[in-house]
Structure formats: C-alpha cells, structure tokens
Amino acid sequence: MGALWIWLAVVAMGDAALLSDEEYYQMPKLFQLDDYDECLARPGGAFCVGSFELAGRTNTHLMHLITQYTDNRYHFNRSRIHRGLCVTTTCAHIDHALLPRRFEACVDNITRSHGLEAHLYHLDYCETAQSPPRMPIDEVDLGFLGLVMVILAANVIGTVYDLLRNPDNKPNRLLMPWSLRVNWNRLTASYEDGDPRLNHLNPVHGMKCMTLIFVMLAHSVIVYHMAYIYNPQFLEIASQNPMSTILHNGSVIVQTFITLSSFLLAYNLLLHLENKQGSALKLFPKVVFQRIARITPVHMFVVGVAATWWRFASSGPLWSMVEGESARCRAKWWAQALYIHNFVKADDKCLLQTWFLAVDMQLYIAVALLTLSLARRRALAERALAALLLLSVAANFLVAYMWNLKPILYVTYPELMRHQYTGEPSFNWLYTAPWGSLPASLLGLYAAFVYYRLQKDGVKLDEKLWYRLTYRLAIVGIPTWIMAGYVIQRATSRPAVALYAALDRPVFALIIVICMIGFFYRIDAPIWRLLTWRGWQVLSRMSLSILMVHWGFNLTQMAIKTTLSRASIYEIGGHWFTTIFMTYLTSLPLHLLVELPLQRFLQALFTR
Structure with a gap:
C-alpha cells in the first residue's frame, strides 16, 4: 500500500506546465462547477454541464500556448474545457430561450475575456428542478427488482429449511445451496x-x-x-x-x-x-x-x-x-x-x-x-x-x-x-x-x-x-x-x-x-x-x-x-x-x- 504514498510524496519535484506561472494561469481553468443545489433551489433555476472546444479570437498567442501545452502527452487537453454552470445566475446576462444555446453563449462570452472563443463540444445535460428524470424507472428496473426479491426469498427459504430439517434425512440438493448457514461455513x-x-x-x-x-x-x-x-x-x-x-x-x-x-x-x-x-x-x-x-x-x-x-x-x-x-x-x-x-x-x-x-x-x-x-x-x-x-x-x-x-x-x-x-x-x-x-x-x-x-x-x-x-x-x-x-x-x-x-x-x-x-x-x-x-x-x-x-x-x-x-x-x-x-x-x-x-x-x- 505504500506505493501511493511514495508516488504522491515526490510529485512536487516535477514541472507541470513548462510555462511560467503567469502563462499557466492565463489559460482558462480546465474545470468550473457552480453550486448545483443552490441553483436548482432558486425559482426557475437551470443547471447545464458540458464540454467546450476553444479557438483563438484575438489572443492567438494564448491559443498557441494552449496548443503547445496540450501537445505534451502528460497534460490534459487544455483546448477543451469543462463547465457545470447555473445558467440562471452565471448566465443571467444571456438571453436565449433554449438552455443549451444559452449555456454555449454564456461560456463563449466568459471566454472572450481571455481573447478566445468557445464552442459546445458535448452537452451532458441541462435541467431544472421541474425536469423529469433523464432515465425514469421502467419495466427493466422493476423486473430486476423482482429478481432480487426472488433471490432473497430463496435465501430465506433455504436457510429456514436447513435450520428446521431433520439432520438424519438426506438434504434437498436444490434447497441446501440457499442456506446462509451452509454458505457461511x-x-x-x-x-x-x-x-x-x-x-x-x-x-x-x-x-x-x-x-x-x-x-x-x-x-x-x-x-x-x-x-x-x-x-x-x-x-x-x-x-x-x-x-x-x-x-x-x-x-x-x-x-x-x-x-x-x-x-x-x-x-x-x-x-x-x-x-x-x-x-x-x-x-x-x-x-x-x-x-x-x-x-x-x-x-x-x-x-x-x-x-x-x-x-x-x-x-x-x-x-x-x-x-x-x-x-x-x-x-x-x-x-x-x-x-x-x-x-x-x-x-x-x-x-x-x-x-x-x-x-x-x-x-x-x-x-x-x-x-x-x-x-x-x-x-x-x-x-x-x-x-x-x-x-x-x-x-x-x-x-x-x-x-x-x-x-x-x-x-x-x-x-x-x-x-x-x-x-x-x-x-x-x-x-x-x-x-x-x-x-x-x-x-x-x-x-x-x-x-x-x-x-x-x-x-x-x-x-x-x-x-x-x-x-x-x-x-x-x-x-x-x-x-x-x-x-x-x-x-x-x-x-x-x-x-x-x-x-x-x-x-x-x-x-x-x-x-x-x-x-x-x-x-x-x-x-x-x-x-x-x-x-x-x-x-x-x-x-x-x-x-x-x-x-x-x-x-x-x-x-x-x-x-x-x-x-x-x-x-x-x-x-x-x-x-x-x-x-x-x-x-x-x-x-x-x-x-x-x-x-x-x-x-x-x-x-x-
């Protein structure tokens, strides 16, 4: 188990960016995540999660640094950023009827402060407190739940049978596998x-x-x-x-x-x-x-x-x-x-x-x-x-x-x-x-x-x-x-x-x-x-x-x-x-x- 401690205790010896600290922190943060619970608790609150591709707008030098940084295989892809934003607060200044469009315009607007532009690469989801479950309970879920109940019932029956049976009689070979006492032994x-x-x-x-x-x-x-x-x-x-x-x-x-x-x-x-x-x-x-x-x-x-x-x-x-x-x-x-x-x-x-x-x-x-x-x-x-x-x-x-x-x-x-x-x-x-x-x-x-x-x-x-x-x-x-x-x-x-x-x-x-x-x-x-x-x-x-x-x-x-x-x-x-x-x-x-x-x-x- 000491492998983790050896590995992590010496990580400070490396050089993450091959960039100066100033250059490193000029890049947009790789991840951003707003308060999910607070967002959905607000009236009309909407939350979106997705990934965005960066491209140069006016700051081509920064985009070059990002590309150069990403080319190092030991680094994350910094030309692709990941955001989870409360659209109704962080993006309140953006007016779009469709949440994904509003989300994309919001991230693009924020990224402009770096002289870059952002395009939605992959949308994980957008939801509000009133949104229905993305994957509601269906017949497959209920069918599997029924199977679990059958397995638990079989364990109860098998265990009770084992505890109450006459040890002088030959046990039932289809019930004994379900005996918790036998399986514990x-x-x-x-x-x-x-x-x-x-x-x-x-x-x-x-x-x-x-x-x-x-x-x-x-x-x-x-x-x-x-x-x-x-x-x-x-x-x-x-x-x-x-x-x-x-x-x-x-x-x-x-x-x-x-x-x-x-x-x-x-x-x-x-x-x-x-x-x-x-x-x-x-x-x-x-x-x-x-x-x-x-x-x-x-x-x-x-x-x-x-x-x-x-x-x-x-x-x-x-x-x-x-x-x-x-x-x-x-x-x-x-x-x-x-x-x-x-x-x-x-x-x-x-x-x-x-x-x-x-x-x-x-x-x-x-x-x-x-x-x-x-x-x-x-x-x-x-x-x-x-x-x-x-x-x-x-x-x-x-x-x-x-x-x-x-x-x-x-x-x-x-x-x-x-x-x-x-x-x-x-x-x-x-x-x-x-x-x-x-x-x-x-x-x-x-x-x-x-x-x-x-x-x-x-x-x-x-x-x-x-x-x-x-x-x-x-x-x-x-x-x-x-x-x-x-x-x-x-x-x-x-x-x-x-x-x-x-x-x-x-x-x-x-x-x-x-x-x-x-x-x-x-x-x-x-x-x-x-x-x-x-x-x-x-x-x-x-x-x-x-x-x-x-x-x-x-x-x-x-x-x-x-x-x-x-x-x-x-x-x-x-x-x-x-x-x-x-x-x-x-x-x-x-x-x-x-x-x-x-x-x-x-x-x-x-x-x-």
Whole structure:
C-alpha cells in the first residue's frame, strides 16, 4: 500500500506546465462547477454541464500556448474545457430561450475575456428542478427488482429449511445451496483436511488479495482523472514523475490473475485425472459449465444493478458519470453475458474492470482444451506449451508492429484516462484483447505441468541453491520490471515499442511464476506466513465479488461531488481506503446471498 504514498510524496519535484506561472494561469481553468443545489433551489433555476472546444479570437498567442501545452502527452487537453454552470445566475446576462444555446453563449462570452472563443463540444445535460428524470424507472428496473426479491426469498427459504430439517434425512440438493448457514461455513472453512498438495497452494490467497488491493488503487487514480478537479496540474505533475511508473505500468499486475487462473485450472485437472481412465476430453463440457456457473451469476447480477438501480442511488451535477455507465451496461448486457464485451463496442465500457472476465473466460476455455488434450501426454506437453508460448509472443509482436499498437505504459496519460481510454486502439486491441494476455495464460499452464512433474518426482526446489537465488531475484524483479518502464518508454521506434508490447506481460508473468513456485516450496517462511494468513483465505474466496463491486464505489465517490475535487495525497489515499472498506463490506452479503448460492444451485440443477 505504500506505493501511493511514495508516488504522491515526490510529485512536487516535477514541472507541470513548462510555462511560467503567469502563462499557466492565463489559460482558462480546465474545470468550473457552480453550486448545483443552490441553483436548482432558486425559482426557475437551470443547471447545464458540458464540454467546450476553444479557438483563438484575438489572443492567438494564448491559443498557441494552449496548443503547445496540450501537445505534451502528460497534460490534459487544455483546448477543451469543462463547465457545470447555473445558467440562471452565471448566465443571467444571456438571453436565449433554449438552455443549451444559452449555456454555449454564456461560456463563449466568459471566454472572450481571455481573447478566445468557445464552442459546445458535448452537452451532458441541462435541467431544472421541474425536469423529469433523464432515465425514469421502467419495466427493466422493476423486473430486476423482482429478481432480487426472488433471490432473497430463496435465501430465506433455504436457510429456514436447513435450520428446521431433520439432520438424519438426506438434504434437498436444490434447497441446501440457499442456506446462509451452509454458505457461511463454506466461506470460513479452512479445508486443511483435504489433499496436502492443494494445501501447498495456500499462498495463492494472499497473492489474489494483494493484487486486488493494488487494482483498487489504480482505479482510484483513474477516477480522479475523470472528475472535475480543482488542481489538475497536480495530476499532470504526477504523470511526469518517475515514481508514477508504478501506477502507469503497474496494470501489468493483472497478469497475476491470468497466470493463476490457468495454473489452478491445469493443476487441479492433472490431479483429478491421475487415477482416471478414458478420454480426458470428455470432461471439457463440465469444466466449461463449472466456470460459467462460477462467474456468471455474480457478474450478471452486478451488471444488472449497474444497468438499473445504480443510477437512482444519488444525484448531483456530476451524476451523469454514473448515468452514462448505467446506460452502457443496459445496452451491452447481452455482450457481458456472452463474455464478448471486450470486442462488442469496445469503447462503450460497462464496468471498466470486467474486461478481465471476458479475457479470462476466453482463455479459460482454450486452457481447458489444451490441458485435457495434453494431460495424457505429459512428456510432449511441456515442449508443446513452450513452443506455443514463443509463438504467442511472436504473434503479439507482429500484431503490435503491424497495427502500431502500444503497451499500456505508452497510453496511460491524463486525457486518455479521463475518457477511460476511449478511442485508443492499443487499449482495445492489445490490453483488453485475449491475445495480449495469452502468453501469461500459457505460462501459467506450463508452470502447472512443470510443478506437477516436480511433485511427482519428489524434487525439492527449496533445497536447490540455484532456485533459491532465482526466486529471490524474482521477488526483487517484480517492482524492478514495473519501474523499468520509466526508461523503456523513451524508446519510440516502432520495432522497439512493438517488442516491449510483446515482452512486457510475459516477462512479468514469468517473474510471478518463479515467485509463486518459490512460495509453494516455502523458501521464505516469513513470506509464506504473510501470504497464508487466515484472513486472506476468506477474502480470496470473495475475490470475484470484490472485483465486480469496487469500481462502482470508485466512480460513485466522484460522481456525488457537488464541488470541484482537490487532488492530493490525502484525498486520493482516502478515496482508496474508502473504496477498500465499502467493497469488502458489500462483497460479504453479495458473496453469501448471490454468488455462492446461485453457483451451487446451478451445479446442483445441471450436474449430478
């Protein structure tokens, strides 16, 4: 968690503007926000929010400075300003019958004091106290509310049945999944009496939880770029500081989930098949179904909440941020359900973090097929997977080079973050595309076969000096590889950028694999104890709910603001900690009342 404090504590060392203070403050403010509640409380009060493009009128020198400033990729686009104004007070001197026209004329009039003109680029909304809701309650909202009531009723019925049933009789397999008592026990169980080989994997719990904590940090920073900020230069300064690489390049840690997902699937299948006869491929439909039953219920439930009742949770001048996301979820719910939303209208993002679920499902199916195909041919498996890994890296190099795609480090800049990378091909066709994460997935699969062989052969890597040294270098290599991006990003030639795009994730995934296997062998007892802390096991089992819920709290905290937000160490840190607390608090009932019961109910309904 100290990454945030390290990053933000040194931001003052940068130079935000490369302009003098006098020149910097000649530019129109990037954001302006009037008092929303006071405005609508006035008789006839009207409030408008929108973005405006600037153009030179008489002060061409200032417009040149703005253009020059904006050309720096670490800066916001200062030729596009954002305003939320009380039209009836701030624009009282403008006479137009139509609110949008009055709003545009007002901002243009104010901007003339800078010798510039402003044209409405995008209107978020104009409203009065008497305006009807922009998105009123409809049959979809009521239908989803009915579904929630059914789920709650099922939990009540299942729990009462479990408490009152005769323990000597065989339980009803369709009612028991809905028992809150049973699901609580499943969440908190230690499972220490299971296969000891699986107990060696307990560090996975800590790895998943810590990765999610840093994901929530990254998303806290992103939403600050999306908000109306009092001091945007703070974020511009921070973007140029070397320590910001931890955040700009830190998104590569998501590959930890991809690697773990493939490893756990393949290793569990290898254990399951070691005493089984017949074709392993017969298991493929069951494996895919179990994954769908595992992810889809909570995934679609949260998408349903986002598409319906989320937009009624609050209001305010910036609440259109939530309303826009809600509208996108309503339009793309079917793509979310099919796990193709990273391809369908990729710029229309419904819950930013769910790109991972699409990629994970797509790769999970491929990994399951490969594992089942190679499980009986383990002598061939490692060579075949190594070849596929090299081919996937080479393919990503060709894709990045031919389409001029860049790794996330090269596109994580203020203006792109403000718009959730909308219109950026590298984000859509490399970062959130399955082929971009394929090498990490294959590395996890390869590691499962290697680790299974080592276990079968009784090899004790913890007694090998060469591996202990490699493991400790890999521990240091995690932050080192991330920070190396600060130097690497200076390479701008197309082949060099494509090469880094192809190697960035596989190298990080390889480091994670080396560390992970070292954890399993307990090379360092303190790290083992840290990663296997009992609390991580509980939080890890809720990781899907945590992943699904946290972005809603990230965005809501900024959307409920009624004044300009101040970006600073304490504000961003407080936002992060609030997100963590609220996410954990709400993920517990979501896991117990929705995720676990629906998952087990579907399995009971369709499998024996």
